[in-house]
Every structure is written in C-alpha cells, then in structure tokens.
Amino acid sequence: MDTRVINWRNTGAFFAKYGIYFAFVLLAGGLAIWSRPFRTVGNFENILQQISVNGILSIGMTAVIITAGIDLSVGSVLALSAVVATSFAQVNDQGNAEHGLFVPLALGVLTGLACGAVNGVLIAKRRLAPFIVTLGMMTVARGLALVYSHGEPEINLTATYDTIGEGLTGPGVALLAVVLAGIFILHFTRFGRYVYAVGGNELAAKVSGVNTDRILVGVYAFAGALAGVAGIVESSRVMSGEPSAGEGYELNAIAAVVIGGTSLNGGVGSMAGTIVGVLIIGVMNNGLDLLGVSSYWQQVVKGGIIVCAVMLDRKSKY
Amino acid sequence: MTAQQVSENPLLKMEGISKSYSGVPALSRVRLEIRRGEVHALMGENGAGKSTLMKILSGIVQRDQGDISIDGKRVEIRSPKEALDLGISMIHQELNPVRAMTVAENIFLGKEPCYRYTGVVNRRKQRELTLDLFREMDVSMDPDKIMSALSVAEMQLVEIVKAVSYQSRVIIMDEPTSAITGREVAKLFEIIRRLKSRGIAIIYISHKMDEIFRISDTITVLRDGQYIETRPAGELDHDTLVKLMVGRKISEMFPKRIAAPGAEVIFEVAGLTKTGLFQDISFKVRKGEVFGIAGLMGAGRTEVMETVFGLRKADAGVVRIHGREVKIKSPADAIRHRVALITEDRQLKGLNLTASVRDNITLVNLKTFSLFGQVLQFKKENEAADAEIAKLRVKTRHRGQIVRTLSGGNQQKVVLAKWLLAEPEILVLDEPTRGIDIGAKAEIYKIIADLTAQGRTVIMISSELEEILGMCDRVIVLYHGRITAEFERAAFNQENIIKAAMGNWSAN
Ligand SMILES: Nc1ncnc2c1ncn2[C@@H]1O[C@H](COP(=O)(O)OP(=O)(O)OP(=O)(O)O)[C@@H](O)[C@H]1O
Ligand SMILES: [Mg+2]
Numbered sequence: 001m002d003t004r005v006i007n008w009r010n011t012g013a014f015f016a017k018y019g020i021y022f023a024f025v026l027l028a029g030g031l032a033i034w035s036r037p038f039r040t041v042g043n044f045e046n047i048l049q050q051i052s053v054n055g056i057l058s059i060g061m062t063a064v065i066i067t068a069g070i071d072l073s074v075g076s077v078l079a080l081s082a083v084v085a086t087s088f089a090q091v092n093d094q095g096n097a098e099h100g101l102f103v104p105l106a107l108g109v110l111t112g113l114a115c116g117a118v119n120g121v122l123i124a125k126r127r128l129a130p131f132i133v134t135l136g137m138m139t140v141a142r143g144l145a146l147v148y149s150h151g152e153p154e155i156n157l158t159a160t161y162d163t164i165g166e167g168l169t170g171p172g173v174a175l176l177a178v179v180l181a182g183i184f185i186l187h188f189t190r191f192g193r194y195v196y197a198v199g200g201n202e203l204a205a206k207v208s209g210v211n212t213d214r215i216l217v218g219v220y221a222f223a224g225a226l227a228g229v230a231g232i233v234e235s236s237r238v239m240s241g242e243p244s245a246g247e248g249y250e251l252n253a254i255a256a257v258v259i260g261g262t263s264l265n266g267g268v269g270s271m272a273g274t275i276v277g278v279l280i281i282g283v284m285n286n287g288l289d290l291l292g293v294s295s296y297w298q299q300v301v302k303g304g305i306i307v308c309a310v311m312l313d314r315k316s317k318y
Numbered sequence: 319m320t321a322q323q324v325s326e327n328p329l330l331k332m333e334g335i336s337k338s339y340s341g342v343p344a345l346s347r348v349r350l351e352i353r354r355g356e357v358h359a360l361m362g363e364n365g366a367g368k369s370t371l372m373k374i375l376s377g378i379v380q381r382d383q384g385d386i387s388i389d390g391k392r393v394e395i396r397s398p399k400e401a402l403d404l405g406i407s408m409i410h411q412e413l414n415p416v417r418a419m420t421v422a423e424n425i426f427l428g429k430e431p432c433y434r435y436t437g438v439v440n441r442r443k444q445r446e447l448t449l450d451l452f453r454e455m456d457v458s459m460d461p462d463k464i465m466s467a468l469s470v471a472e473m474q475l476v477e478i479v480k481a482v483s484y485q486s487r488v489i490i491m492d493e494p495t496s497a498i499t500g501r502e503v504a505k506l507f508e509i510i511r512r513l514k515s516r517g518i519a520i521i522y523i524s525h526k527m528d529e530i531f532r533i534s535d536t537i538t539v540l541r542d543g544q545y546i547e548t549r550p551a552g553e554l555d556h557d558t559l560v561k562l563m564v565g566r567k568i569s570e571m572f573p574k575r576i577a578a579p580g581a582e583v584i585f586e587v588a589g590l591t592k593t594g595l596f597q598d599i600s601f602k603v604r605k606g607e608v609f610g611i612a613g614l615m616g617a618g619r620t621e622v623m624e625t626v627f628g629l630r631k632a633d634a635g636v637v638r639i640h641g642r643e644v645k646i647k648s649p650a651d652a653i654r655h656r657v658a659l660i661t662e663d664r665q666l667k668g669l670n671l672t673a674s675v676r677d678n679i680t681l682v683n684l685k686t687f688s689l690f691g692q693v694l695q696f697k698k699e700n701e702a703a704d705a706e707i708a709k710l711r712v713k714t715r716h717r718g719q720i721v722r723t724l725s726g727g728n729q730q731k732v733v734l735a736k737w738l739l740a741e742p743e744i745l746v747l748d749e750p751t752r753g754i755d756i757g758a759k760a761e762i763y764k765i766i767a768d769l770t771a772q773g774r775t776v777i778m779i780s781s782e783l784e785e786i787l788g789m790c791d792r793v794i795v796l797y798h799g800r801i802t803a804e805f806e807r808a809a810f811n812q813e814n815i816i817k818a819a820m821g822n823w824s825a826n
Contacts, residue, residue, distance in 0.1 A: 190688045197681055200670030207629065207667050208736070209653040210679045267672035 060223030068266025081231030086241025116224015165237030202266030364727025590635030
C-alpha cells in the first residue's frame with residue numbers, strides 16, 4: 001500500500017512535467033476522432049498556416065520570458081515592420097518592382113531588430129522594468145506604423161512578395177527555420193545558457209563574469225527581429241501591409257509560452273514546450289471553429305486553458 | 319517528575335518517517351524523540367536529511383510514511399500554519415525574508431497587531447512589540463530598517479527573533495549560526511537557555527561542533543537518510559560524534575602545508591577606500607600564500623573584496639596584480655585577470671537555483687566548452703562537471719539535478735566547484751565553509767593546501783578563528799573598515815586576533 005502512495009506521487013510529478021504534451025495529444029486525438037473535417041490534410045495545412053505567425057513570435061517571447069522579462073511590443077513591432085517592408089515591395093505605375101525581394105525582407109527584419117534593441121538597451125542599461133519599456137514601445141511602434149503609412153494599408157505588392165505568404169510553403173518554411181534557430185540558440189549555444197543564467201539569478205550571473213547587459217539586449221533584439229519576420233509573413237499572407245496588424249498578438253504569444261511551461265519568474269522553460277503551447281492554441285482555435293463553437297465562447301475556453309496550464313506549472317514546483 | 323517519567327512521555331515523537339524524491343529516498347524510517355526543555359542536536363553530513371526531517375515537522379514538506387505525535391497524541395501537519403498552531407516554529411537554513419519589507423513587518427508577518435474592527439495594521443504597536451522582543455533578547459536593531467539593507471548576520475538575527483516570537487513549544491533552528499559569530503552566538507545561547515527554562519524544546523542543527531557540545535543535552539545522528547543513534551551529549555566526545563556522522567575517522571583537520579609561500583608579491587591592494595564602508599586598505603599577498611582576513615561581522619571584509627572584484631566602485635586606491643596596476647570594473651574583468659571570488663551569500667550571489675548542477679558548475683568557464691566560442695560541447699562539459707562533482711563529493715543524484723533541491727552544504731560545494739573549475743590564480747574565499755559538514759571541511763582545506771602547493775594564491779575571509787589559525791600564513795584584521803593588525807603565522811595568537819577584531823589592539 002505504501003509503495004502505491006509513492007508511485008502515485010511519482011506519477012503526479014511525471015504529469016506535472018510532461019502533462020502539457022499529454023494534453024496536446026489528448027486534444028488533437030479527441031478532435032481527430034470527433035470531427036471528420038479536422039483530420040483532413042487540408043485542415044492540417046490550415047492549422048500550420050494559422051499558427052505560423054504566433055509560432056514565430058512565441059519563439060522570441062520564450063527567450064525573453066526566460067530572462068524573467070516580457071515583451072508587450074511584438075504585435076506593434078510586427079505592424080511597423082510590415083508597413084516598412086511592404087512599402088519597399090510595391091509595384092510602380094508601370095507595374096514593375098522598384099526593388100528586389102531582398103530589400104523589403106531585410107528592412108522588415110531590421111526594423112524589428114532595431115525596435116527590440118531599443119527595448120533591450122533601456123531594460124539592461126537603464127534598469128527599467130521590461131513591462132513598462134515594452135508597453136511604451138508597443139504604443140510608439142504602433143504610432144510609427146500609422147505615421148509611416150499615413151494610416152493606409154500598403155497595397156499593390158509585387159507578385160514575388162505576395163507569394164511568400166501564399167499557401168503553406170512560405171509561412172511553413174519561415175516557421176520551421178525560426179523554430180530550428182530558436183532551439184539551436186537557446187539550447188545549444190553559450191548565449192542560450194547565459195539566457196537561463198540571467199533569468200535564474202542575474203546577480204549570480206554577473207558575479208560569474210557574464211555580461212548580463214549584452215545578453216538582455218540580445219534577447220530583446222532577437223524577439224524584435226522575429227516580430228519583423230512575423231510582419232513579413234503576415235503582410236504577404238494578406239497581401240497588404242496593415243498599420244493595424246498584429247493587435248493583441250503579444251498576448252497570444254505570451255499565452256503559448258506560458259502554456260508551454262516557461263515560468264514568468266524566469267530561469268525555467270524550453271522551446272519544445274513553447275512549440276506545444278503554440279500547437280495547443282492553434283488546434284484549439286481550429287477545433288472550436290470546426291465544432292461550431294461561437295467565437296465568444298472560444299475566448300472563455302482559451303482563457304480557462306491558459307489558467308489551467310499555469311496551475312499545472314505551479315504544481316510542478318512544489 | 320522523575321527522569322523515568324520524562325522519557326516515557328516525550329513532548330514530540332517522530333517514528334518511521336520516510337520521504338523520497340522521485341524514487342530516491344532522502345529519509346528512511348527515521349525516528350526522533352524530543353523532551354520538554356531540552357536542546358536536541360540533530361547531526362549528520364551534508365545531505366543526511368536533517369533539513370528534510372525538520373521541514374516535515376514544520377509542515378513544509380509532506381512525509382511519505384511515518385507518524386508524528388505530540389504529547390502522545392497523533393497529529394497531522396499539513397502546512398506551516400498547522401505546525402505553528404501546534405506550537406512548532408522553525409528558523410530556516412536558507413534565509414527567506416521579504417526583502418522589501420521592514421524588520422518589524424517581517425517579524426510580525428501573518429500575525430500583525432491590528433486595530434479593532436477595521437483590521438488595519440497598528441504599525442505603532444507592531445514597532446513597540448518588536449522593540450520589546452529586541453529588548454528581551456538583547457538585540458539592537460532599527461525595526462523600521464528595510465530587510466534588503468541588512469547584512470546576512472542581521473537577517474539571521476531577525477529570523478531568530480521571529481521564530482522565538484511565536485511562543486512555540488518546539489523551536490527548530492536549522493543552522494542558526496551559519497552567518498553569526500562570537501557575541502551574537504553567545505546571545506543566541508543565552509536566549510536558548512531562557513527558552514529551555516520555560517520548558518520549550520529546541521531542535522538544533524549545526525555543523526559547528528563546539529556549539530553542539532556547548533549547548534545540547536541530547537544528540538541524534540543521521541547518516542544517508544537513516545537514523546543512526548541518539549545519546550546524551552555528555553556521553554559523546556568530538557571524535558566519537560564525527561565517527562557516527564561520517565562513518566570514519568578524520569585524522570587531520572588542517573593539512574600540513576608542504577611548500578612555503580614564495581617571495582614574489584602577486585596581489586596588492588593600496589589605499590583602497592570606499593567612504594562609509596572601509597578606509598585606506600593596503601596589503602600585499604605573496605604567491606602561494608594563504609592570506610587571511612579576520613574580523614567581526616560588518617567589519618567591511620566582504621565589502622573590500624567585493625570592491626576588488628568589481629562589484630562596487632572604490633572612491634580611491636589601486637589594485638596591482640603581478641606588480642602591474644589593473645582596472646577591474648566588473649567581475650568579468652576580474653575573471654580575465656584570473657581572480658575568483660566565492661561570495662558568502664550562496665543563494666543571492668553564488669547560484670542559479672533553478673538551473674542544474676552542471677549548468678552552475680560550468681558557468682564561469684563556459685567558453686572553454688564552446689566550439690567557436692558559442693556552440694556548446696556537451697560531452698566535454700559533462701565530463702568536467704562530473705569530475706568536479708566527484709572531487710568535492712557533491713551529493714547529487716545526477717549532474718542534471720536542479721540546485722534548489724540540493725541540501726544547503728551541497729549547494730555551497732557547487733559554488734566552490736564552479737570557481738575551482740575556473741582555475742583561478744588568485745582565489746578569494748568569503749566564508750568558504752559556511753554550512754559545510756566536518757568531513758567536507760577537511761577536504762576543502764586539503765584542496766586549498768594543494769592549490770597553494772601548485773603556486774596558486776588564496777585569500778580567505780573567515781569568521782572562524784580556528785580556520786584562520788589552521789590555514790593561513792598571514793592574517794590581517796579589520797575593524798570598522800580599517801586594518802587594525804597584521805600577524806605572521808609564527809606570531810598567531812587567538813587572543814590578539816580577537817582583540818584586534820574588537821578594535822583594541824596595538825602592536826606595542
Ligand atoms: N525537493 C527535492 N527534490 C529532490 N531531492 C531533494 C529535495 N529536497 C531535498 N532533497 C535531497 O534530500 C537529501 C537530504 O537533504 P537535506 O536538505 O535534508 O540535507 P541536510 O541534512 O539538511 O544537509 P545540509 O547539512 O547540507 O543542510 C539531499 O540529498 C537532497 O538532495
Ligand atoms: Mg540542511
């Protein structure tokens with residue numbers, strides 16, 4: 001009898017650690033059995049396309065949250081990057097492209113990178129709270145996007161730019177590349193290890209000779225650059241650079257990261273968890289749509305799942 | 319009441335207590351019996367299970383098996399609150415104050431005196447009650463001071479006052495003196511005696527053997543999570559107790575130093591000043607030397623070495639290494655000059671508690687385990703970490719174990735391992751054996767001796783005079799931020815060092 005007690009405890013610990021993966025399998029499996037349209041190839045492509053932007057943002061957000069920070073600006077930075085990129089991807093009156101594909105892509109990513117770097121410098125050097133700095137950037141970047149585009153979407157994009165976001169290939173490749181890069185940077189490089197060190201105990205990291213400022217700037221710049229990538233994917237998918245794009249996306253990304261088991265207290269988390277978090281949100285949205293649940297109720301369910309995930313995370317700590 | 323009756327009717331009884339973490343036992347079938355008004359020492363090596371047993375008693379950790387009874391009645395202790403209601407309070411090994419709150423607020427956390435009806439905290443009363451407690455225990459401190467402004471020693475005093483303030487029947491003290499010395503320890507023992515006379519039982523955990531024999535009535539020894547023995551303190555002597563704890567004899571505490579320090583001055587501090595903390599600190603350390611810095615808590619020893627290490631900016635003064643003046647603006651600069659600093663506060667400045675043992679050990683040196691300076695070479699890294707774990711005998715299940723779940727002494731060993739792996743030329747140790755068991759202490763002293771034999775230099779800040787006398791070639795003494803004396807090994811004299819530390823020593 002006593003051994004059973006111990007086994008139960010171990011099972012509890014096991015579930016706390018891997019519960020999120022089971023939850024995903026359960027969710028996807030359940031939907032696959034329940035709903036015929038869910039288990040079609042077309043639907044899987046759909047899901048992947050829908051999660052690509054959130055996936056890209058969440059990878060950057062994971063690194064930020066592991067440093068015990070937060071980035072509220074990624075949605076707005078996405079919009080700013082999108083309008084900058086698309087403004088260089090327009091066809092002129094003769095119907096010709098002014099620039100090649102490289103220029104808009106590079107400028108889009110650089111715009112995001114610059115915004116992120118500004119966040120990072122303010123947070124690291126001026127010791128301001130990440131919440132406040134990125135809240136400020138959220139407003140500033142949104143404003144700049146509106147100013148730059150005069151409040152109008154950038155349309156008439158070149159065919160090559162539009163094809164990036166067409167179908168599954170472009171977003172799929174972008175997502176895959178970003179995921180692989182994210183896993184590599186966070187789990188296989190010295191920089192990644194320092195990210196955990198800074199999040200776990202910044203002072204101890206500093207005493208151990210880690211240039212913590214540089215790590216923080218790097219992490220926010222990374223998140224910003226990925227917001228740039230997401231801006232390109234999003235704008236090419238809808239074939240226009242909208243200054244109002246990406247509103248609320250930061251919250252979806254934070255939700256995915258937290259569902260994936262990354263602690264808001266910093267120092268703990270993984271890219272694998274985040275990917276599952278993104279998949280859960282994506283599959284859930286898709287499934288609820290297919291089941292005909294009203295979008296109002298969908299919000300209620302989504303919120304509930306996020307809170308449950310955090311509860312699971314709490315439990316695993318004690 | 320006769321002695322017979324007393325032992326038949328213990329205040330507290332724990333029986334068959336077992337606890338395992340993910341299948342690895344931390345305690346198996348441990349028992350403990352506490353009588354009224356006794357000081358019961360709980361002894362054992364680092365990781366023996368002392369803190370775990372006490373956390374079970376105070377409701378922080380839940381046992382897997384076993385019974386706890388108080389006054390012969392079985393009890394369930396499911397939370398710290400229930401433990402407090404049963405009259406059990408605890409001073410924790412790892413200090414965990416609310417750093418942003420004041421001293422008084424910390425002491426009365428959860429039991430704040432309130433105005434009637436409104437439930438608003440009566441701050442004036444809280445302050446007065448705190449002062450009463452301080453007076454009763456002969457502590458002088460400002461109740462309105464913010465916790466984060468206190469030194470580790472002061473925080474420990476606050477913890478003690480807090481635990482006593484609950485009016486408990488059993489007070490658990492898990493290494494209450496790890497950060498305090500001399501006068502404060504005497505004060506604590508005075509408090510303990512007074513509590514004893516009121517019939518309150520104390521469970522006392524410490525790795526400082528002299529304290530154990532000074533204060534305890536009964537001693538229970540644990541080893542590797544097993545109950546070994548309970549005996550009256552009077553029946554045990556130092557060597558027998560050590561043998562019970564470690565399972566073997568420790569022949570010599572302080573190793574013979576084979577090589578004498580060289581003549582070359584490798585490290586020099588001249589005129590270092592930081593207003594309000596220390597003034598005009600100058601000393602020279604020779605290659606291969608063990609150089610001691612003695613003094614009382616708060617004398618500025620830690621501050622001096624942290625400044626040298628680049629954690630603070632000095633107002634004046636220079637540091638020379640190999641005779642050349644160096645500018646150290648950050649710990650990274652210091653590490654580049656092959657200086658290491660093992661800080662006294664392991665949880666605040668030493669460790670990333672949420673990371674694994676390996677990740678902590680290799681943090682300083684990570685670059686040597688990275689291809690092109692960035693891509694981690696896990697195999698190499700794991701081997702290095704395993705070697706350090708074996709060398710210092712860190713009790714860990716696996717290099718991947720999260721440091722938070724190690725016992726206190728083993729956490730300290732991880733900090734040491736981290737800096738030893740960095741192979742510094744000049745190793746600064748700030749209270750290096752804090753919370754470390756006697757066997758491991760001897761090992762650390764041996765490592766220090768070996769390092770100096772290889773021509774490395776060690777600067778050791780310590781409040782343990784025995785350690786200073788046993789290890790150092792030379793020692794300076796600080797008092798109120800000034801150097802009051804310097805002694806060569808040949809002239810070591812415990813009394814003189816104490817005098818200098820109290821500020822009343824003059825060389826002639
Ligand atoms: N949360 C946990 N998860 C896994 N193992 C744990 C956990 N807490 C404690 N342990 C293990 O239990 C054992 C006993 O630890 P404990 O803290 O009780 O030792 P201790 O006797 O207090 O040692 P020290 O003298 O170093 O303080 C250790 O091996 C430790 O690693
Ligand atoms: Mg302990």
